[in-house]
Amino acid sequence: MPWALCLYIVVIAGVGLPVWWRTTTIYRASLPCELLVAPTGSESDQLPLAIQVVLDPALLLDAQKRPSAEFSVSDLERALHSQAHEHARTLSSKVAFRPVVSVITTQTNERIAHTIEEMARALNANSNAGDGHLSTQKIAEQIDPPYFFAANMTPGSGTVFVVADARLPRIVVGSSRLLIANLFPSAAATEPIETIVARVLFEQMADVGATSLSYDQPDDTLAKQAEQNSGDALRARRTFSTASSFEVLFTLALGAGSSSSASSSYWDPRAIYAALRPFLAAVSVDDAPTVSSQIIYEAQPLVTPTFDKKLNAFVLRPDQLQHFVNSQDWGLGFSTHNNPVVNLLVFEPPPELRPLLLLDATGHPAAQNGFLIPRWGGVLVVNPTADQAVELSEICSVLLAQLRLLMGLRTQRSRMTELDTVHVLLPRQLAGLTDFEHDSLLRSRWLEHLASARHSLKSFCQLLDTIPNMVVSDELQRKVDVARAAMGQANSAMQRNALHEAYSLSKRTAHIAEAVFFDSNALSLLYFPEDNKYAIYVPLFAPAGLPILVAVVKALRQWRAAAAAPSA
């Protein structure tokens, strides 16, 4: 009997319990959570800014009026570093800029030599052509170096050409990655040229606010940011996240009574796409967006305009515009992909409500008769009349301006700090954004992607702490490893100043981290509360344990009986 009992106990304890334990334990592959959850102080992202300064005597040709001032590279370096320091202090994200300045004086490089030659000739040609200041247009046509050179300039770097010419503004920001610094002192100049150059370079190259990011930042930074700089908060609010690719939907909404034949005369989605394609290609980098178009007939906004006698037009106030888009009836937002949709909507009011003007907060007609809806898209109201048709180029340029804002870019004009001293040239390419802007966009998205990836992994680890029933499979562990490796690669690519590579790697990192967080298998054991566990295991263990108890009791009784028998 005792042997049978022992065997029974051995089977239960030696086989049953381990089998139960193995089959019911929640599997958790080990994740490097300590590394991921670690305080973020040490991992501030380093962003190198490569700057070349071209100091060539050929460019300092204004001999008779030659300025006494010299361009000091060490001053420029100092100014750049103080700018970097300033950024690190004020910028909410944990970014450290690392300016690297190199000087080109001798004509070692054939391409550079050629450009210097070209530019010197252009300056010479102009110095002969009378006095007075050159218009921006003229500078753009004559001084801005040829495009073939700019196209070959390393993405991610900036080149400063130091010149001396009385008729040039102090600073000219070229359409490609270059900046012309004029040594010739203007009367209004109060700052040394190096300081201005450093500031403009930072404005152009280190504008990394073009993200939709609102996390991975120290406590209440955003609230503070909103108070201090509502522009940045607004920018973050309207910018589409770029972790995934996006779709663009052109919509023409025709009010009741707008005849379709008249409308089709200006509405040509293919032409609009042709006009916007260079920009879309540039902002989506290597991931072309899906583009589609639609026309909505009998479109009725959710608000009715009122007639304004003074303006002799129908008007809508800004608070009414909040209800303008009738997403319910206009069939917007239906897409086959899971990517965000950028809506670009052109509304033609019914003939009896024309002209329809949108008012701004002060009651004046709003500029361009259009408005933006953050993270949704842009709306433009057009009022074609019998004698004045709508120009498609106008529509396209407004849509382009709206797209720029939705992608997180600033308006060029708003970045021009001193209208007199700094001239910013528009891009010659039709992309709608300068090379400096493109580089800044890549930099800010690199930051966004890495921050988002880090955040995803970190939150996942925190969730594992909070929710003990989550499963972590080996596949998931591998994905985390891949994500971490990609993160390291993205970082090292950025340190090498390989912008495009760094960008694609960061995007990949964000994708994998996202896949880790949203792993569909992690849910399988989520809903299994503790009380259910006990309700289920008690009926299992009680019957297994009872025979043991009974047998032990019986054995004890027999033993006592056996012990009592001899004495009796």
Next chain:
Amino acid sequence: MQIATVVRQQIVALLLLALFSAVAAASMHESSSSSLDSHHDRAAAFLNERAAAGHTNNWAVLVATSKYWFNYRHTANTLAMYRSVKRLGIPDSNIILMLADDMACNTRNPFPGTVFHNTKREINVYGENIEVDYRGSEVTVENFLRVLTGRFPEHVPRSKRLLSDDRSNILVYMTGHGGDEFLKFQDSEEISSRDIADAFEQMWQKRRYNEIMFVIDTCQANTMYSTFYSPHILACGSAALGETSYSHHADPVLGVAVVDRFTYHALEFLESVRPDSSATIADFFKVFDWSALSSTFGYRDDLFGRDIKQVRLTEFFGNVQPIELLEPRVVEDSEARAQLVQRVLNAYRTEEPEVSKVAPLVSDSSTDSSSWQSKFTLIPPTPFVHNKAYWSVIGTIAVLTATLVVLESLKR
């Protein structure tokens, strides 16, 4: 003597069982309460880092967790909410509607194709245009949690996903049969308040919402939000612990109760709200007093962090889009570009339209970025070892075997 021994042994066994379960229950309770405390601390810390003001989009997740004709009122409840949020501007693409949807075309429905929420049959809440995202037996705890947490297999279409972001305000409405900290899903499973709390935490961790309003109409509804711990959640329910959430009235023609009190009064109020209304959440909550519900309406705003007197109802029930007018500078900018654009357009128009021009207009981007995924094969779901049915069968067999063993051994 023999019988007395059996009785004594049984008492001992029962005592042991009782002891075991008592210890288990105690330890379980302890663990849950201590973790709750730490969550509260964390939530308090989170409240300080309020996101920059405002949301940009609205979502609604509306769930009726029961089916069959006698639960007509739950379908009517949910559809009443669906009607309201749609009327106030949330498009179907932003509404996840989970509904058994077996009422409108039920053979017992004398008014086919309709669902009414009162005997006057004024408002057909089924409406002309309805998009049910999860229908019939798709309304499961798993699917509901997948919607909230976003953990979907890849093939799940967009209409079934809650694609919210850090600027989304989400309205979550649930109705069905519930109890203390649980809600039944179609008589086959149940969800606990803890599950919803954890799902909300997962959403918060990934910043998939700006604010959540959780509304639940069920018996003992207020227990459902007691375990929430993530920030920016406003929750309200129709009945306190131990209370029943009553139906409002029955329709003699349909033969069933058509609506619950809570939702009936909610809809009555919402019908008076227009998209540009300035009614606040506090105004909305005033509707639900004892005389209207016969149960204790409850709400919880400690996680929410804003004064409900300042929060407009349309921030959750509507879709008020913030707007930005273009600055004059943007206009200058675009005017300067107009020339360039004009040049492109001219170039475009002079070119012969070719087939190749048409092709890239719609370029498919779905094939990209999946290269890394090919390295990972899809993992089959882990066997559900904790399946209740499985264990109850095992348990029953074990109990029977044990009883036989005990009887056998005592007989000997």
